[in-house]
Amino acid sequence: MSDDRRTTPLEPEPIEPQMCSVDLRLQILRGLPFFAGLPDDAITAINPLFRETGYEPGEPIYYAGDPAERLFVVAAGKVKLIRHTLSGQERVLDLLLPGDFFGSLPVLGEPVYPDTAQAHTLCCVLAISAEGFETILDRYPPVTRALLAIVAERLRAAQAMLHQTGTAPVESRVAALLLKLAERLGDERAEGWLIQTPLSRQDIADMLGITVETASRTLSQFRKDGLIRSGRRWIAIADRERLAALAEQAG
Amino acid sequence: MSDDRRTTPLEPEPIEPQMCSVDLRLQILRGLPFFAGLPDDAITAINPLFRETGYEPGEPIYYAGDPAERLFVVAAGKVKLIRHTLSGQERVLDLLLPGDFFGSLPVLGEPVYPDTAQAHTLCCVLAISAEGFETILDRYPPVTRALLAIVAERLRAAQAMLHQTGTAPVESRVAALLLKLAERLGDERAEGWLIQTPLSRQDIADMLGITVETASRTLSQFRKDGLIRSGRRWIAIADRERLAALAEQAG
DNA sequence: CGCTGCCTTGATCTTCTTCAAAACGTGTGG
DNA sequence: CCACACGTTTTGAAGAAGATCAAGGCAGCG
Numbered sequence: 001m002s003d004d005r006r007t008t009p010l011e012p013e014p015i016e017p018q019m020c021s022v023d024l025r026l027q028i029l030r031g032l033p034f035f036a037g038l039p040d041d042a043i044t045a046i047n048p049l050f051r052e053t054g055y056e057p058g059e060p061i062y063y064a065g066d067p068a069e070r071l072f073v074v075a076a077g078k079v080k081l082i083r084h085t086l087s088g089q090e091r092v093l094d095l096l097l098p099g100d101f102f103g104s105l106p107v108l109g110e111p112v113y114p115d116t117a118q119a120h121t122l123c124c125v126l127a128i129s130a131e132g133f134e135t136i137l138d139r140y141p142p143v144t145r146a147l148l149a150i151v152a153e154r155l156r157a158a159q160a161m162l163h164q165t166g167t168a169p170v171e172s173r174v175a176a177l178l179l180k181l182a183e184r185l186g187d188e189r190a191e192g193w194l195i196q197t198p199l200s201r202q203d204i205a206d207m208l209g210i211t212v213e214t215a216s217r218t219l220s221q222f223r224k225d226g227l228i229r230s231g232r233r234w235i236a237i238a239d240r241e242r243l244a245a246l247a248e249q250a251g
Numbered sequence: 252m253s254d255d256r257r258t259t260p261l262e263p264e265p266i267e268p269q270m271c272s273v274d275l276r277l278q279i280l281r282g283l284p285f286f287a288g289l290p291d292d293a294i295t296a297i298n299p300l301f302r303e304t305g306y307e308p309g310e311p312i313y314y315a316g317d318p319a320e321r322l323f324v325v326a327a328g329k330v331k332l333i334r335h336t337l338s339g340q341e342r343v344l345d346l347l348l349p350g351d352f353f354g355s356l357p358v359l360g361e362p363v364y365p366d367t368a369q370a371h372t373l374c375c376v377l378a379i380s381a382e383g384f385e386t387i388l389d390r391y392p393p394v395t396r397a398l399l400a401i402v403a404e405r406l407r408a409a410q411a412m413l414h415q416t417g418t419a420p421v422e423s424r425v426a427a428l429l430l431k432l433a434e435r436l437g438d439e440r441a442e443g444w445l446i447q448t449p450l451s452r453q454d455i456a457d458m459l460g461i462t463v464e465t466a467s468r469t470l471s472q473f474r475k476d477g478l479i480r481s482g483r484r485w486i487a488i489a490d491r492e493r494l495a496a497l498a499e500q501a502g
Numbered sequence: 503c504g505c506t507g508c509c510t511t512g513a514t515c516t517t518c519t520t521c522a523a524a525a526c527g528t529g530t531g532g
Numbered sequence: 533c534c535a536c537a538c539g540t541t542t543t544g545a546a547g548a549a550g551a552t553c554a555a556g557g558c559a560g561c562g
Contacts, residue, residue: 144392167336201508216508216509483526
């Protein structure tokens, strides 16, 4: 049993600031869920339509209200989608990993981005114009189908979140969030099931629509109960089962 | 200025229990957002794939957890999508009008329905098997595109709701909900901008994840302030501007 | 070492829920 | 047509969950 407080156990993002290589680009495009079934030559043909850009942690990629002209794909690093209230408070709607897309689901004729995209870690992002993407959709029908499946999946996730938000107490919601994050980002380590991304109390709070203080109190309690280990901007799950039990409480 | 309390001003649903006629079916299919661009003969070809069924208010159409085998379209009346907590509490995720679809977004290979569908008013529903629908998607690519746009729109709506839920006080959320409902169901009347569907305090509460009592108190206050008129299971908006102002409060 | 962010903890206050009871409207059956 | 019964709505009082306000502590970095 190692102690809780210590130097962060997180691994740094394996990205060189000089951006993703051409090989990496192809590899990423090939791996995209919605390009899954496409032949290699199609990928090669599509590749030049994308432009890549690097962002520092915290750097905005676009702002809510900007004209929605491009679709983005996370190549490396993590991106978060956020929405602000008038009073400056912010809510994190999604945390995106390599392979996830965001931005204009332009296909839909949405005129402006509904939320702000911000680099959460150092990251590399591929961008394609709305027209370019529409061309791909027209040319390769299976891509549209795959895209539909992904968007529908996100809708389900949002509705599940909505349901939970309205009915479950904070304790359950924090537990559920940690498990969800660990499933996407988890890494088995000495510390436990480590969530492989910098994660402040503020981040947690913003994802659940609660305050930093409440998030901190809840996590402290979890730690005292041996459910998690945590430190400055990192969290690891120590007892998956008990956490899952907490998450399922109705309230 | 008419008084608030009185016999319901709502119009009854114009549906005969003997279900929608064949003509009406074609008309509805033609009018569906995702069949919009399709030629008439395509509609006629598609038509036999649908089966129609009528439901009484409150009657379930399917339950969460049932195998997701069919896609449904509201032909007439209103349907609500709900999700239950273990403790029996329920949350209304969406209220669907004629032309809206629901059920298996089967395309997505979701194995079971994630929520329960229930007739909110007397209604008529068209159903198609998952395979039948996939056939249509394969045959008419524009349908997939249209569907994608609709699902993405719903995703945006869910995220907006999520954001609001986490940040705005109940008063604002009720105001916003009333405006949203009026935009979809509103009808100009002596009473004001009448929401054309039976709407109990419980319904309002379930849509927002609050209690009946809170919903009732908030609406009573609105009525005292002259923002709305209301009675047993109906609500009309009297002062759109002030309500909109309330809805936008950050908290 | 002394900043500058994070994180933690306590005390108080507000908002919403819970529990309880009464009033009202609607439709029903006499 | 009246009276009763049921479901909906309203209102009050007490309680709980989180928010807010206010310090203080700890880690990493210049």
